[in-house]
Amino acid sequence: MKYQSQAVAKPYFIAAIGLFVGQILFGLILGMQYVWGDFMFPEIPFNVARMVHTNLLIVWLLFGFMGAAYYLVPEEAERELQSPFLAWALFWIFLIAGALTVLGYLLVPYAQLADITMNDLLPTMGREFLEQPTITKVGIVIVALGFLYNIGVTILAGRKTVVSLVLLTGLVGLAVFFLFAFYNPTNVVDDKYYWWWVVHLWVEGVWELIMGAILAYVLIKVTGVDREVIEKWLYVIIAMTLITGIIGTGHHYYWIGTPDYWQWWGSIFSAMEPIPFFMMTVFAFNMVNRRRREHPNKATVLWALGTAVMAFLGAGVWGFLHTLAPINYYTHGSQVTAAHGHMAFYGAYVMIVLTIISYAMPILRGQEASDPRSQVLEMWSFWLMTVSMVFITLFLTGAGVLQVWLQRYTEDPQPFMVVQEKIEMFYWLRELAGAVFLIGLIVYVISFFVKGGERVTIGSSDTA
Amino acid sequence: MSEIFTKSMARNIYYGGSVFFFLLFLALTFDTSGEVPKRDNHEAIDEQVALGKQVWEENNCIGCHTLLGEGAYFAPELGNVYKRFGNSTDAIIGFIKGRPVEGIPGRRSMPQFNLSDEELAAVAAFLKYVSEIKTARDWPPNIQG
Secondary structure: OOOHHHHHHHHHHHHHHHHHHHHHHHHHHHHHHHHOOOOOOOOOOHHHHHHHHHHHHHHHHHHHHHHHHHHHHHHHHOOOOOOHHHHHHHHHHHHHHHHHHHHHHHHOOHHHHHHHOOOOOOOOOOOOOOOOOHHHHHHHHHHHHHHHHHHHHHHHHOOOOHHHHHHHHHHHHHHHHHHHHHOOOOOHHHHHHHHHHHHHHHHHHHHHHHHHHHHHHHHHHHHOOOHHHHHHHHHHHHHHHHHHHHHHHHHHOOOOOOOOOHHHHHHHHHHOOHHHHHHHHHHHHHHHHOOOOOOOOHHHHHHHHHHHHHHHHHHHHHHHHOOOHHHHHHHOOOHHHHHHHHHHHHHHHHHHHHHHHHHHHHHHOOOOOOOHHHHHHHHHHHHHHHHHHHHHHHHHHHHHHHHHHHHHHOOOOOOHHHHHHHOHHHHHHHHHHHHHHHHHHHHHHHHOOOOOOOOOOOOOOOOO | OOOOOOHHHHHHHHHHHHHHHHHHHHHHHHHHHHHHHHOOOHHHOOHHHHHHHHHHHHOOHHHOOEEOOEEOOOOOOOOOHHHHOOOOHHHHHHHHHOOOOOOEOOEOOOOOOOOOHHHHHHHHHHHHHHHOOOOHHHOOOOOOO
């Protein structure tokens, strides 16, 4: 660790992993409810478990992004963080606000939570992924502002690198587009139109900038490849991200009461959205192949290559599968969508956060890389989680294709619940794969507490 | 990448490309906002529909159902439920009202939300309003949603 203030990243990473565990436990509850309809009913109905599952995901990824920024920005800017105290304060505010919100979901009926938090004053609740009480949303904005101030001043007063500027652009974009969460018109078409300015412009826009910047930083560190080369790649990748992804928002504007021309704009541009992800894969493998050093942290290299590949498969390939309007006409809002969502989020965002944690955590704990035995376990967890996510995606895709066929494509379309029963086997298999994912996650957590093993290193390695 | 393609060229493509396509997106949004009123059934929006949307949101209906294909995939599409229920708001009200408190053993069941008569009428009116939005190709593909 070159700068003392980088240490503030550690609690952010620990919180991220803790919430990740919670997210997966609720994922398993949801998977069980798909096959055993009244599992935990009426105490934890599906909608509550789903809110917890998706909101925990968003919150822990934000913890991960913030931790990444606190870790890498001082090093890139070559100065201490502007205010480590502010970073600590915001950590507790965000953690407590997040915990209270989740407890609110679990302990009182949602309508009562809306009542207690005075949703009437500025109704923003009850929209997918934006279920947080308005007061929580205000808290998120405050935390984001404090965070951006801290990071922004550190970057602007220090060395400005492409990595840190792209990261800052992504983080500012994240905060700016979140403001559309406060716009909730009664007109459903308008509501949906601008809801996507948060959701799509986050995950298929500015979050990709954050991902690209973190990946570029880690690749600089573990491969020793010249920064100039990596930064050029980063520019090209994020250029393609925004060139395809902004108009690509149109793939959400096919069937919600918006004009027909979006079927053309959305199809053409979103069909190109896999390009930046493919470039990211080529980039990661290229840099690792051209490495000038053997970094002792093998697990990080695995995560870095893994996130590029899985983001391409999940966001790129599985996104493309149902993005063309004539296909989406049938698949829109089916299990095909769920399949894509799972692998895309895991590949692009879960894995990039685990990449930076894998790289930074040993250094934050006073080692250049974890002990070999710990790394072996970490790599086992990589394969367990990644392979089981591939299977979750495949089973959901199977369920989705059958669902679309029986409910929408045949001459004699069948009711939703009839179809759900016919595809139950796929849901069982998905739940099984989910259990393996949990085992992988447990192995991942254990890997932090394992020591020892013999290091086999070729050549020298200077501390990053 | 070769030396002919420099980092500053890459940077210019990034800045130029993102600004251009964001402006194009704003232009399309501007055009859309002019087109939407022709098909969004806004004439139907009254106080009751507005209350209905609030009831819809404050009971997190989107946490299980889809509405015009967006939401969760645990329960049926509701963008056309008014039509599926024989163009009857009473049928919708009856269904919501009749959900058993303890669920149905072994099966998925909608929770009992204990809505007032006013809220029930409002959420049904809201679903009627949504079902009459003119979506492209009359999505969903058929009455089953």
